Amino acid sequence: MAAAAVAGLSCVLCERTYAPEDVLYACPSCGPLGTLRVRYDYRWIAPEFQPRRLPRRKESLNMWRYYPLLPVGEGWRRFPLPVGWTPLTPAPRLRRALGLRNLHLKDDTRNPTASLKDRASAVAVVRALEAGYPEVACASTGNAAASLAGLAAAAGLSSRIFLPASAPRAKVAQLLAYGSTVYSIQGSYDQAFDLCVQACQRFGWYCRNTGYNPYMVEGKKTVALEIAEQLGWRCPDKVVVPVGDGCIISGVWKGFWDLYQLGITDRLPQLIAVQAEGSQAIRLALEGDGQLRPVKARTIADSISVDLPRNGAMAVQDIRASGGLAVAVSDEEIMHGVLLLARQAGIFVEPAAGASLAGLLKLLEANKVGASETVVLLATGGGLKDVDSVLKATDAPAAVAPALGAIVRRVEQER
Amino acid sequence: MAAAAVAGLSCVLCERTYAPEDVLYACPSCGPLGTLRVRYDYRWIAPEFQPRRLPRRKESLNMWRYYPLLPVGEGWRRFPLPVGWTPLTPAPRLRRALGLRNLHLKDDTRNPTASLKDRASAVAVVRALEAGYPEVACASTGNAAASLAGLAAAAGLSSRIFLPASAPRAKVAQLLAYGSTVYSIQGSYDQAFDLCVQACQRFGWYCRNTGYNPYMVEGKKTVALEIAEQLGWRCPDKVVVPVGDGCIISGVWKGFWDLYQLGITDRLPQLIAVQAEGSQAIRLALEGDGQLRPVKARTIADSISVDLPRNGAMAVQDIRASGGLAVAVSDEEIMHGVLLLARQAGIFVEPAAGASLAGLLKLLEANKVGASETVVLLATGGGLKDVDSVLKATDAPAAVAPALGAIVRRVEQER
Numbered sequence: 001m002a003a004a005a006v007a008g009l010s011c012v013l014c015e016r017t018y019a020p021e022d023v024l025y026a027c028p029s030c031g032p033l034g035t036l037r038v039r040y041d042y043r044w045i046a047p048e049f050q051p052r053r054l055p056r057r058k059e060s061l062n063m064w065r066y067y068p069l070l071p072v073g074e075g076w077r078r079f080p081l082p083v084g085w086t087p088l089t090p091a092p093r094l095r096r097a098l099g100l101r102n103l104h105l106k107d108d109t110r111n112p113t114a115s116l117k118d119r120a121s122a123v124a125v126v127r128a129l130e131a132g133y134p135e136v137a138c139a140s141t142g143n144a145a146a147s148l149a150g151l152a153a154a155a156g157l158s159s160r161i162f163l164p165a166s167a168p169r170a171k172v173a174q175l176l177a178y179g180s181t182v183y184s185i186q187g188s189y190d191q192a193f194d195l196c197v198q199a200c201q202r203f204g205w206y207c208r209n210t211g212y213n214p215y216m217v218e219g220k221k222t223v224a225l226e227i228a229e230q231l232g233w234r235c236p237d238k239v240v241v242p243v244g245d246g247c248i249i250s251g252v253w254k255g256f257w258d259l260y261q262l263g264i265t266d267r268l269p270q271l272i273a274v275q276a277e278g279s280q281a282i283r284l285a286l287e288g289d290g291q292l293r294p295v296k297a298r299t300i301a302d303s304i305s306v307d308l309p310r311n312g313a314m315a316v317q318d319i320r321a322s323g324g325l326a327v328a329v330s331d332e333e334i335m336h337g338v339l340l341l342a343r344q345a346g347i348f349v350e351p352a353a354g355a356s357l358a359g360l361l362k363l364l365e366a367n368k369v370g371a372s373e374t375v376v377l378l379a380t381g382g383g384l385k386d387v388d389s390v391l392k393a394t395d396a397p398a399a400v401a402p403a404l405g406a407i408v409r410r411v412e413q414e415r
Numbered sequence: 416m417a418a419a420a421v422a423g424l425s426c427v428l429c430e431r432t433y434a435p436e437d438v439l440y441a442c443p444s445c446g447p448l449g450t451l452r453v454r455y456d457y458r459w460i461a462p463e464f465q466p467r468r469l470p471r472r473k474e475s476l477n478m479w480r481y482y483p484l485l486p487v488g489e490g491w492r493r494f495p496l497p498v499g500w501t502p503l504t505p506a507p508r509l510r511r512a513l514g515l516r517n518l519h520l521k522d523d524t525r526n527p528t529a530s531l532k533d534r535a536s537a538v539a540v541v542r543a544l545e546a547g548y549p550e551v552a553c554a555s556t557g558n559a560a561a562s563l564a565g566l567a568a569a570a571g572l573s574s575r576i577f578l579p580a581s582a583p584r585a586k587v588a589q590l591l592a593y594g595s596t597v598y599s600i601q602g603s604y605d606q607a608f609d610l611c612v613q614a615c616q617r618f619g620w621y622c623r624n625t626g627y628n629p630y631m632v633e634g635k636k637t638v639a640l641e642i643a644e645q646l647g648w649r650c651p652d653k654v655v656v657p658v659g660d661g662c663i664i665s666g667v668w669k670g671f672w673d674l675y676q677l678g679i680t681d682r683l684p685q686l687i688a689v690q691a692e693g694s695q696a697i698r699l700a701l702e703g704d705g706q707l708r709p710v711k712a713r714t715i716a717d718s719i720s721v722d723l724p725r726n727g728a729m730a731v732q733d734i735r736a737s738g739g740l741a742v743a744v745s746d747e748e749i750m751h752g753v754l755l756l757a758r759q760a761g762i763f764v765e766p767a768a769g770a771s772l773a774g775l776l777k778l779l780e781a782n783k784v785g786a787s788e789t790v791v792l793l794a795t796g797g798g799l800k801d802v803d804s805v806l807k808a809t810d811a812p813a814a815v816a817p818a819l820g821a822i823v824r825r826v827e828q829e830r
Binding site: 058061080081082087089090091092093107110112113114150151152153154155156163165169170172173174175176177178179181182183184185186187191192195198199202203230338339342343344345346347348382383384385387390391394395396397398399400401402403404407408410411414 | 497502505506507527584585587588593753797802811823
């Protein structure tokens with residue numbers, strides 16, 4: 001079952017619909033930017049997907065527990081690494097510091113390759129295996145690439161990665177450790193993206209590119225399904241999401257949408273999109289005429305640094321449908337968010353994820369969050385992926401001679 | 416209950432016993448190297464600790480599920496971050512590659528600060544809170560420090576870290592992100608260790624130093640309790656552990672020992688200690704007269720680089736009691752282990768953890784592992800903590816111009 005659950009695909013630009021077997025990736029009429037929504041027949045799924053019928057074994061605490069709602073067949077049973085079922089943490093000190101008594105952090109840094117992207121890559125790997133592809137590929141600023149490389153390695157698939165030359169070295173090291181074939185494209189993410197699509201067509205590789213592959217949103221939606229389950233099948237008031245290409249935020253929306261359609265929850269959350277000031281094409285479209293126009297992206301948060309958001313049209317539609325909004329934060333505010341999250345909640349994230357806390361602080365300043373609202377902040381990627389930003393934003397440790405007297409003097413200076 | 420469960424402490428050197436309220440850290444007669452074993456009255460614990468009475472709620476899947484066997488009081492209930500209950504992964508491709516059909520990987524890179532040390536630091540933080548200490552401190556090559564810093568931050572305690580000058584930059588960045596006060600001691604780990612003990616005595620900080628604080632083994636033992644539970648309350652044949660100070664391997668032993676004493680398992684595993692060739696004081700003691708003598712440590716695996724192992728006497732006793740053995744591996748073998756684990760299992764570890772796979776390969780070469788034995792390999796720390804080692808051990812990615820023709824030529828060259 002399950003893969004059969006996909007009833008159709010519809011283009012976010014021209015609204016044409018397609019049967020799932022007729023189209024592999026984006027809309028044939030609109031090209032790569034014509035991203036497709038995956039549609040289900042909920043009447044067919046409803047009997048299969050009931051909270052009280054979800055598996056209870058401890059081994060089933062991973063994203064595949066929701067497989068009647070996922071676009072995969074039985075291939076998920078062979079998937080070797082546990083992805084998902086990451087902690088939803090209450091963060092008592094951060095709650096007090098912000099005056100938000102129902103704040104939760106969804107800690108997706110705990111995934112196998114330390115980012116939320118593992119949820120999408122897991123779907124990509126299972127679909128590639130089920131369709132008999134020996135090789136998978138993607139273009140990525142880093143997290144999607146590392147996640148595809150790691151999960152493909154675990155499953156025995158070769159991976160090819162199209163990386164923009166600016167990717168942080170920790171993300172490059174992850175790829176090399178996992179044994180991917182890495183092409184360092186001497187150009188932007190956007191150039192790497194288009195090149196990867198062309199190379200996949202030419203060589204018959206399975207393409208995991210964000211937006212272009214319609215099933216990545218479906219993998220990412222498992223974060224929303226987990227949040228709802230961890231809240232006792234309640235829907236939060238607001239979900240705060242760092243946004244680059246816009247695929248994660250559409251995944252969050254899709255998960256809550258599925259639950260609402262199935263009658264498991266009785267409402268939908270408001271989406272708060274946080275973009276870097278230097279990469280805010282989605283915010284500009286939302287606050288303007290809704291049309292996406294490329295920017296010249298420049299931000300410390302490499303994971304959300306995008307000229308033309310590849311899932312942007314869908315993200316704009318989803319944020320609007322949720323009654324949500326977008327905020328932009330500076331690089332300085334982003335690093336403040338990283339340090340605040342580490343120091344108040346003990347969760348060390350990369351700059352993109354620090355952006356979500358920075359965005360929440362902006363909402364609080366503007367009195368746009370109520371003290372008793374249930375707010376979920378997504379921690380999308382681990383801080384060890386970009387330590388340079390932290391080393392730049394903090395003072396170097398004090399060098400001290402190995403003698404008690406030297407320590408005593410130092411401690412007394414601090415007072 | 417629980418903290419009261421500690422019946423006494425006994426010195427591994429002079430065998431004197433102490434009441435838990437009479438001694439804070441090491442044996443008063445033997446000094447800092449007189450590490451203490453924590454003794455329980457199992458008759459008293461047995462009714463409280465039964466597999467079928469363990470909590471069933473999904474929120475209870477963390478190390479505190481075993482609290483009747485832990486040296487903490489009710490303070491654990493206020494602990495804000497989930498530590499432990501990390502995956503025990505079958506790794507099918509690695510099983511086939513090694514010909515070991517019952518191999519499992521215990522993936523402790525999934526802990527909050529990406530290492531097994533979180534298990535010990537969680538006990539340190541709870542004990543410090545329960546005893547009313549406002550500040551905690553430790554000397555560490557990196558993982559223990561990062562873990563104490565992160566968990567202390569989450570719980571609202573200040574932390575002070577004594578770091579040897581050679582610590583990798585990612586581990587320093589973690590500490591700075593968490594807001595620790597870091598002293599970069601211009602000397603070795605061993606000097607930083609002694610200095611931290613003295614400073615804690617002088618300023619009244621809670622000391623988390625490995626070995627010196629007898630309760631760290633108790634935190635680390637939860638990895639063994641989980642392995643047993645994840646195997647359906649069976650004891651594996653062999654557990655392969657990277658060894659520096661020797662505290663993790665004693666923790667593994669203690670966990671299985673507790674279960675054996677409680678009659679939950681019917682045997683004990685064989686411990687396989689893997690040391691770096693450049694830091695093998697414990698192996699030399701085991702194969703010699705049992706006495707530990709300092710070495711001049713030098714290895715790529717910073718987490719197991721130790722001149723004089725601070726928990727060495729206990730580790731030697733435990734490995735002998737288990738009928739186990741120690742193997743030494745070169746830096747080159749360690750990096751081979753890192754890459755093999757990433758490429759066959761999709762788990763990216765730091766060099767110290769790569770050592771455990773390198774050690775297993777040595778055992779296989781020497782025909783010291785049976786193909787059907789249940790072998791558990793500990794993945795003790797995440798690979799993002801030391802990306803320089805991986806970048807040195809692999810070829811840099813190919814630079815490719817952003818044009819399809821350039822990619823096609825490149826792919827054809829690879830064939």
